[in-house]
Amino acid sequence: xxxxxxxxxxxxxxxxxxxxxxxxxxxxxxxxxxxxxxxxxxxxxxxxxxxxxxxxxxxxxxxxxxxxxxxxxxxxxxxxxxxxxxxxxxxxxxxxxxxxxxxxxxxxxxxxxxxxxxxxxxxxxxxxxxxxxxxxxxxxxxxxxxxxxxxxxxxxxxxxxxxxxxxxxxxxxxxxxxxxxxxxxxxxxxxxxxxxxxxxxxxxxxxxxxxxxxxxxxxxxxxxxxxxxxxxxxxxxxxxxxxxxxxxxxxxxxxxxxxxxxxxxxxxxxxxxxxxxxxxxxxxxxxxxxxxx
Amino acid sequence: xxxxxxxxxxxxxxxxxxxxxxxxxxxxxxxxxxxxxxxxxxxxxxxxxxxxxxxxxxxxxxxxxxxxxxxxxxxxxxxxxxxxxxxxxxxxxxxxxxxxxxxxxxxxxxxxxxxxxxxxxxxxxxxxxxxxxxxxxxxxxxxxxxxxxxxxxxxxxxxxxxxxxxxxxxxxxxxxxxxxxxxxxxxxxxxxxxxxxxxxxxxxxxxxxxxxxxxxxxxxxxxxxxxxxxxxxxxxx
Numbered sequence: 001x002x003x004x005x006x007x008x009x010x011x012x013x014x015x016x017x018x019x020x021x022x023x024x025x026x027x028x029x030x031x032x033x034x035x036x037x038x039x040x041x042x043x044x045x046x047x048x049x050x051x052x053x054x055x056x057x058x059x060x061x062x063x064x065x066x067x068x069x070x071x072x073x074x075x076x077x078x079x080x081x082x083x084x085x086x087x088x089x090x091x092x093x094x095x096x097x098x099x100x101x102x103x104x105x106x107x108x109x110x111x112x113x114x115x116x117x118x119x120x121x122x123x124x125x126x127x128x129x130x131x132x133x134x135x136x137x138x139x140x141x142x143x144x145x146x147x148x149x150x151x152x153x154x155x156x157x158x159x160x161x162x163x164x165x166x167x168x169x170x171x172x173x174x175x176x177x178x179x180x181x182x183x184x185x186x187x188x189x190x191x192x193x194x195x196x197x198x199x200x201x202x203x204x205x206x207x208x209x210x211x212x213x214x215x216x217x218x219x220x221x222x223x224x225x226x227x228x229x230x231x232x233x234x235x236x237x238x239x240x241x242x243x244x245x246x247x248x249x250x251x252x253x254x255x256x257x258x259x260x261x262x263x264x265x266x267x268x269x270x271x272x273x274x275x276x277x278x279x280x281x282x283x284x285x286x287x288x289x290x291x292x293x
Numbered sequence: 294x295x296x297x298x299x300x301x302x303x304x305x306x307x308x309x310x311x312x313x314x315x316x317x318x319x320x321x322x323x324x325x326x327x328x329x330x331x332x333x334x335x336x337x338x339x340x341x342x343x344x345x346x347x348x349x350x351x352x353x354x355x356x357x358x359x360x361x362x363x364x365x366x367x368x369x370x371x372x373x374x375x376x377x378x379x380x381x382x383x384x385x386x387x388x389x390x391x392x393x394x395x396x397x398x399x400x401x402x403x404x405x406x407x408x409x410x411x412x413x414x415x416x417x418x419x420x421x422x423x424x425x426x427x428x429x430x431x432x433x434x435x436x437x438x439x440x441x442x443x444x445x446x447x448x449x450x451x452x453x454x455x456x457x458x459x460x461x462x463x464x465x466x467x468x469x470x471x472x473x474x475x476x477x478x479x480x481x482x483x484x485x486x487x488x489x490x491x492x493x494x495x496x497x498x499x500x501x502x503x504x505x506x507x508x509x510x511x512x513x514x515x516x517x518x519x520x521x522x523x524x525x526x527x528x529x530x
Contacts, residue, residue, distance in 0.1 A: 023435060025428075043435035049465075051458035054424045061428020064413070066359065066436065069428070084418065085455075089425055092415050094407050 004159035005102045007138040009033035011145060012070060016041050021068045022149055027055045029073040030102065056082040059097040060089035068098070068149060074108075075101035075117035075158065083123060090154055091127045097155075098148045104160035105233050105258045106272035118234045118258035121210065124156055125237070131155045132211035134187035134232065139167035140208050156211075162188035162232060162269055168206050172214035174221055178202040180291050181226030182218065184238070186210055189230050189278060196283035202228075202291075213238060215245030225250050228287050230278065231257040254290045256283065312381035314342050314508075320377035324393035327402050330371025336478045336505070336530045337366075337445060338374040343511040344443060344474070345378050353383045356411055362440050363429060365414045367422020368447040368476060369403040376400055376409075384411030420453025422446060423473060427459045430471040430523075443472045448489060449480040463523045464497030471523040472515070476505060478530045493525045505530035 002010070009030060016022050016037050023044040024034060031038075031047045038045035044067075048054050052073065059069035071078065078101045079086065090097050105118040124130045131153065135141035141159055148155040168175075168190060175185070175194065178201040185193035190206050197204055203221050207214045210231070218227070227246070229238050236255030243253060258276050265275065273279050277286060312320065317338060327334075344364060351361040366375050373393070380387045385399075392398035399408040403417025416422055426444040433440050446456065463471055475489055485492070490500040499519030503510040505528030514526040 023432065043431070046431055048458070048462050051462060053455040054427065054458035054462060057421060057424030057455070057459070058428035058431065061425040061430070062432040063428075064363075064425070065429045065432025065438075067432045085421070085424075088415070088418055089421055092405075093425075 002138055003161055004135060004138045004141040004163065005030060005161075006033065007142050008072070008100055008145060008159060011142050013037035015146070015149060016044055019068070019149065021066070023062050023067045023069050025055055025058050025062070025069055025071045027052050027073045027077070029077075052077045053082045053085050056085035057089045059099075060085070060093055060095055063095035063097055064093070068096070070098045070100060070149065072100045072102070074103035074115060075120045076103065076115055079120040079123055079156070080117055086124075087127060091129065096151070096153045098145075098157065099155070100145070100157045100159060102159050104158060104162065106269050107161040109269045109272045110266040112264075112266070113262055118260075120156075120158065121233045122237045125211070125240075129154055130211055131209070133157045133209050135159070135170065135208045136164040136187040136190050136206070137167040138163065140170040143170040144208060158187075158233075160188055160232065162273075164188055164191045168208070170208055172205060172207040172209065172217045174217070175204040175206050177221070177223075178204075179223045181224045181228060182222060183228045183230060183287065184214075184218065184242075186229075186231045189232050192273070192278060192280045192283055193230050195280035196287060200284075200287065200291075202287070210238060213241035213245060215241070218242070218245050222246070226252050226254075226291055228254045228290060229256060230283065231255070232278070234258055234260060252290075254286070256286055312387070314346070316381060317342065317374070317377045320380055320387060320390060321373045323387070323390040324373045324376060324400070326394045327371060327373065330373070330402075332478070333368070333371030333447070334373040336447075336476045337368065337371075338377075339506050339508060339530075340445065340474050340476060340511060340528050341374055341378045343508050343515065345382050347512050348515045349443065353411065356384065359436075360438055360440055363413050363442045365416075365422045365426050365429075365442065365444045366404060366412070367414075367416055367419070367444050368450055369416030369418075369422075372402070372404050375404065379409070379411045382411075385409065419447075419450040420455035423456050424459040426471060426473075427463050427468065430463070430468045431466070433470055434468070441470050441472060443474065445474050445476065447480065448475055448477040448485060449482070451475065451485070451489060452481055460493060460498070461496050464493075467497070467521045468523045469519060469521055473523070473525040474515070475525060475527045476530060477527050488527075490525060490527045498522055499524045500527070501525070502527045502529065504528075
């Protein structure tokens with residue numbers, strides 16, 4: 001199976017042929033995969049070199065010129081490094097762009113903190129008007145990328161090498177119903193959540209889109225005040241959104257995800273998943289402790 | 294898109310298109326409260342006037358046209374000269390200048406493209422306009438539009454590293470629809486030993502250095518040919 005990043009390059013390259021408004025802006029990362037498309041469309045596949053502030057500003061400037069810009073690099077260098085450019089050259093200018101990241105929270109598990117970005121979604125939460133997709137499978141990534149390219153506003157698509165075995169619907173979906181609480185599984189964590197909750201009487205909601213937060217589905221399916229969020233980025237990122245969704249009633253919310261304390265260990269993404277308590281048996285323990293507290 | 298209704302006392306000023314260079318000081322002085330940036334504002338006045346009066350193919354009637362030239366004010370502080378020039382050219386009524394900085398005014402101490410007719414980018418944090426202009430220049434080229442992009446930056450503003458990502462890339466990409474005017478009022482904290490234009494020239498730009506108050510010299514420097522290269526005019530004031 002291809003990775004989400006490979007699917008991104010393949011699909012985007014094809015769409016460059018079909019949609020004259022699309023322009024891809026790169027900073028060396030993944031540019032090999034766009035070499036063919038770059039030969040066919042030299043003006044719309046733009047590799048700036050290692051210039052990430054320019055990456056975001058170029059996206060803003062392309063939008064001002066009437067194009068649909070797609071800017072890409074690792075999440076840490078796309079969102080965190082040039083955050084003022086996102087704040088001003090996209091939000092303050094009020095232009096649209098698609099930001100597509102690779103690397104996520106611990107894909108580059110042996111790479112260390114500099115290449116890991118669990119804080120990206122939380123950072124974007126400080127700005128209005130961002131649609132944020134966290135696909136759980138390359139097929140979902142393709143659907144959501146195609147949607148993003150057709151849209152007009154600001155969209156962040158967070159790709160990862162972490163993936164579920166099978167694609168799920170690329171929208172908020174009920175995976176199972178239960179009575180003792182609701183578990184919200186985001187993107188690539190659907191498989192561990194399903195394994196962890198197979199013997200638990202809980203509702204499991206899946207979502208590959210976290211902004212806007214699936215508030216309506218959460219409210220419609222709520223059977224108990226307990227909500228457990230399982231997010232592949234900073235733990236608790238969607239606690240405020242959940243509280244706002246359920247502001248009309250008492251709730252208890254547990255936010256599971258990546259710890260903010262730096263994990264100065266290497267190894268594999270699986271090692272990191274376990275270290276952050278996001279593997280099935282750790283999730284099972286956290287969820288049952290919360291429901292029986 | 295800007296969708297504002299501008300109200301002001303009728304008959305209180307000249308009609309659009311009647312203002313000339315000699316009216317600009319009066320138009321500037323109607324904007325009070327940002328006196329700390331008077332020097333910054335005045336430093337840009339002549340370059341702005343020559344651009345809007347002689348060089349830029351854009352007017353209130355063509356302000357949304359794909360084929361218009363784009364002017365990006367990157368030096369966003371002290372925008373009083375910019376607002377005066379825009380009012381003089383009829384992008385909005387001169388009466389609007391009186392409300393500068395007020396709660397409901399469209400004119401803030403740094404310009405907002407979503408509020409002010411004729412303003413192409415919002416600025417205020419230094420070092421954003423030139424990188425944005427690189428993106429626009431690339432976009433216009435991709436769409437095969439004949440439009441040119443102009444950016445006004447300050448010599449102090451060039452301290453910001455983000456400018457240099459743009460300068461180095463634009464030279465390599467031969468973005469010949471990109472033009473920069475640097476207002477050099479020697480305000481950079483540690484100066485630019487050897488001259489600003491040398492850095493641009495080294496990166497493959499066409500360059501000129503002129504007296505930033507001499508309209509004829511500015512016009513000539515702004516309109517000189519520069520095939521296959523982006524172009525910078527350093528205007529000394």
